[in-house]
Amino acid sequence: MQPADIAIALRRRSPWEAMDLGLAMLQRWWRRVYAPHLIVSGAIAAVAFALAWAVQKPWLALLIVWWLKPLDDRVVLHVLSRAVFGELQGTRAVLASAGQWLRTGLLGYLLLRPWPDMARSFYLPVRQLEGQRGGSARERRSGLGRRVHGYAVWLTLVCLAFEWLVLYLSLGMLTELLLPAKSSEGRDFFEALFDGDFWTWDDALAYAGAVALLEPFYVAAGFALYLNRRSVLEGWDIEVALRKIAERHAAIAAGVLMALLIAFHPSSSYAQKDPKREIAEVLKAPEFPHQRDTTQWRARNPAEPKEGPDLSWLGALGYALANAARVALWVAAAAALAYALWWAARLLPRGSAPPAEPYRPPASLFGMELAPETLPADVAAAAGALAAEGKLREALGLLYRGALSELVHRRGVRLLASHTEAEVLALSPQEKNPYMKQLIELWRQCAYARRDPGRSEVERLAQDYRGFAA
Amino acid sequence: MLDTTRRVATPEGIELTLHLAGPVPRALAWAIDFALRLAVVFTVMMFAPLLGNAGMGIVLLTAFFVEWLAPAWFEAAWRGQTPGKRALGLAVLNDDGTPLRWPGALTRNLLRAVDFLPVLYGIGLAAMLANRDFKRLGDLAAGTVVVYQPERIAQARKLPDAAPIVPPVALDLEEQRALLELAERAGSLTRERLEELAELPAPLVGRLEGGRAAARLLGMASHIAGRE
Numbered sequence: 143m144q145p146a147d148i149a150i151a152l153r154r155r156s157p158w159e160a161m162d163l164g165l166a167m168l169q170r171w172w173r174r175v176y177a178p179h180l181i182v183s184g185a186i187a188a189v190a191f192a193l194a195w196a197v198q199k200p201w202l203a204l205l206i207v208w209w210l211k212p213l214d215d216r217v218v219l220h221v222l223s224r225a226v227f228g229e230l231q232g233t234r235a236v237l238a239s240a241g242q243w244l245r246t247g248l249l250g251y252l253l254l255r256p257w258p259d260m261a262r263s264f265y266l267p268v269r270q271l272e273g274q275r276g277g278s279a280r281e282r283r284s285g286l287g288r289r290v291h292g293y294a295v296w297l298t299l300v301c302l303a304f305e306w307l308v309l310y311l312s313l314g315m316l317t318e319l320l321l322p323a324k325s326s327e328g329r330d331f332f333e334a335l336f337d338g339d340f341w342t343w344d345d346a347l348a349y350a351g352a353v354a355l356l357e358p359f360y361v362a363a364g365f366a367l368y369l370n371r372r373s374v375l376e377g378w379d380i381e382v383a384l385r386k387i388a389e390r391h392a393a394i395a396a397g398v399l400m401a402l403l404i405a406f407h408p409s410s411s412y413a414q415k416d417p418k419r420e421i422a423e424v425l426k427a428p429e430f431p432h433q434r435d436t437t438q439w440r441a442r443n444p445a446e447p448k449e450g451p452d453l454s455w456l457g458a459l460g461y462a463l464a465n466a467a468r469v470a471l472w473v474a475a476a477a478a479l480a481y482a483l484w485w486a487a488r489l490l491p492r493g494s495a496p497p498a499e500p501y502r503p504p505a506s507l508f509g510m511e512l513a514p515e516t517l518p519a520d521v522a523a524a525a526g527a528l529a530a531e532g533k534l535r536e537a538l539g540l541l542y543r544g545a546l547s548e549l550v551h552r553r554g555v556r557l558l559a560s561h562t563e564a565e566v567l568a569l570s571p572q573e574k575n576p577y578m579k580q581l582i583e584l585w586r587q588c589a590y591a592r593r594d595p596g597r598s599e600v601e602r603l604a605q606d607y608r609g610f611a612a
Numbered sequence: 613m614l615d616t617t618r619r620v621a622t623p624e625g626i627e628l629t630l631h632l633a634g635p636v637p638r639a640l641a642w643a644i645d646f647a648l649r650l651a652v653v654f655t656v657m658m659f660a661p662l663l664g665n666a667g668m669g670i671v672l673l674t675a676f677f678v679e680w681l682a683p684a685w686f687e688a689a690w691r692g693q694t695p696g697k698r699a700l701g702l703a704v705l706n707d708d709g710t711p712l713r714w715p716g717a718l719t720r721n722l723l724r725a726v727d728f729l730p731v732l733y734g735i736g737l738a739a740m741l742a743n744r745d746f747k748r749l750g751d752l753a754a755g756t757v758v759v760y761q762p763e764r765i766a767q768a769r770k771l772p773d774a775a776p777i778v779p780p781v782a783l784d785l786e787e788q789r790a791l792l793e794l795a796e797r798a799g800s801l802t803r804e805r806l807e808e809l810a811e812l813p814a815p816l817v818g819r820l821e822g823g824r825a826a827a828r829l830l831g832m833a834s835h836i837a838g839r840e
Contacts, residue, residue, distance in 0.1 A: 150614040150615065151613035151614060151615035153615075156701075156760065158636065158637040158700070158701075158760070159616060159631060159633075159760060161634060161636045161637075162616045162632065162633060162634030162636075162637075162746065163614070163615070165616075165634045165635065165741065165746065166615065166616050166744075167614060168741075169741075169742075169744060296636070296640065300635075300636045300639050300640060301636075303639065304635070304639070304737060307731075307732050308732050308733060308737050309737070311730075311732060311734070312730045312731050312732075312734030312735075314731075315730040315731050315734075316730060359741060363636065374797070374800070375800065375801070375802075376801070376805055377794065377797060377801050377805060377806075377809055379793065380790060380793055380794045380797070380809055381809055381812065383786065383787065383789075383790030383793070384790060384794070384809060384812040384813045385812055385813075386786070386787070386790075387787050387790065387812075387813040387815065387816065388813045388815060390787075391781050391813075392814070392815060395815070
């Protein structure tokens, strides 16, 4: 194990960044990790479910899967720890080397499993990769964990949350959604809790799925944290950089020596060098990044220049045609523009509104004829005569008709068939208003309330009509 | 070389390195934000009965704004940070390293609804585990990345006192940095390891051994740091 062989960029990282590096490692080598991991965790799950099925207790399967997680962790760490230093093992090789990763204090650890190890994946390499045990392992753990232990605990807690809150519930929800028969059972959460069948087979399966998905990430993140801690403590990044200094300057020294040799023996020099290769070497430098592959169509047989008749008139003709086309296009564009303007102008609203219709006095108002020729010549006298005969309603009606006719035809008040009595009153000229008010009030009571007008009132109105019509 | 960075070239030809943040710190930042949101909603809930029937409406409005718009507002107006992200030293940037603006912030926060499915960000977590830049779906849609703030990465630089020595050969930038790094971390390395490391660059230390080689390298680091 040499820091120079490591496949990750060595630099100072915060512990959080180190955990992310674990994820990057997992993404890079996910096939190599997940293949043996799924075989082992699948085998564990199979055993767990078989045992649990035998006694018909789903929770037992869940417990066994949880209990044997450290066994699974060791497979993942085995693969990753070798991949990081460039040794990519196939699934078969990993399983064949089971002796290596099984004999890492696994039994003792599994016995102590009920005491939760809050930084399991961070300290696992101490036992598995460094092979430390007992007191020295404890010392090593406390040394490694001095500044990072808290972060490792956070990693465990967050992964616990991912496992239970996110993945376990998500997978459980998926089975709910995909198996509608199950949701129709209506298994109430608290009911199930108190009935003691809280853990069902689905739950155990969802948990096994969550572990299968997430455990490699937990181990990888813990391992990356461990690598970063060691890199900081032991200066791995510095070692690699210092080695580079040594190599580069040794090479330069050798180059200088070579140059001196060449200077003394000019005959032995350039013949051995291949300029093409030299150029390729030089172009590999980052200062020459501008290489680009381009694809083009080329004629397969490049045409030879042919002797032929003078075709320059063709050029002139083309030129003339092009000019004509240009003019035609301009004309067409102008025509299109003109048409567009004309069309838009047609759509736009006219500047002036249509002339208002001339006022035409209505033939009747409130069902009463208004034309002056339908009225008696002397309305006041006729009304007085009617009143004297006791036909008070007719007298009043005649007065009203006369008044309206007077307003429309002689005073020029523009009454319409749609106007009401109150509007008539409002439209009537100021000096006629008091009389109209009395008349309309009386007429309303007569017409709408069926209250017969008093004789004296009608007679008084008939007498005042002369003044009104004057 | 495997790393968790994303390189971005600016139009000026300058290469920036973004340090991407993964699921663990982001989950913790989310948890802090969530606790704050709950606290706000509960506070409003305590005072809501004073307002009678309107109280319930105000609680619901507050919950809506705090859940959907407040994070977007924080990210757009507060250099890409919510309080939780600030606590963890995270920030949201556009893919090309430019600051986040309203459209991006709104997109990535409204799409939390998708990432949330089926329960508590199951899809978001799966996307983050599978994506090289640790993006959830909202980040993919908005074209954003969550990064560590640069000032959190750079730590206080402290060099041990040593009389400056001019390096015998010309060192390039990387090499100068390596010597500075060695000097800064000389205190945290064990003495044996420091001496072992110091013996490595023969062109600089010749055949000096142990403590004398280390002292020589520290002197060169002083020179590089500008002490005369």
